[in-house]
Amino acid sequence: MDYYSLDTLLQALADPTRRAVVGRLGRGGASVSDLAAPFDMALPSFMKHVHMLEAAGLIRTRKQGRVRYCEIDGARLAAGGRWLDEQRAIWESRTDRLERFVTDRQKEQGR
């Protein structure tokens, strides 16, 4: 995943309404009106959130008659997490090395 789309993805997730929608869709697909129901928000405002999630590739939508259904794109969500995982791995391996260093020193001093 290139830098540009990771920007769009993290930007899309940097909002509590959009994270709640992703959380809901992770449990299974839903119509826009079902998704909007828990939020005290006008439908056009809610649709902006849906469009941002769609543009980020986090969800897919399709229209069936007059109803628009949404579902999650889990692969994309996984890709978003990968960068954070990598950073954590680097940081944790460094922390482990620091810890070993301190422990080894304490052992040496304890002799």
Next chain:
Amino acid sequence: MDYYSLDTLLQALADPTRRAVVGRLGRGGASVSDLAAPFDMALPSFMKHVHMLEAAGLIRTRKQGRVRYCEIDGARLAAGGRWLDEQRAIWESRTDRLERFVTDRQKEQGR
């Protein structure tokens, strides 16, 4: 981590310069001028990125004489990944169930 600070954190990471700074600091602390060196950017613009990372709690800075040093707050980075991990876990368990369902059906039909 509450919703508000998760917003700030994801917002802070939704930029390639700021992700590069986090990546660099994950390998060890550095001064602001060392961090800024690889970027073709005026120092005031670069400092805005540093401040956003600091406000999000992703990095800590301290001034020593005329030099400002930065280091990563790895715990915070881990907290940011947790939400994504949770979503992936939910999504993957659902995908696994779907796969089992399809495989079981195929076995039944194969009999």
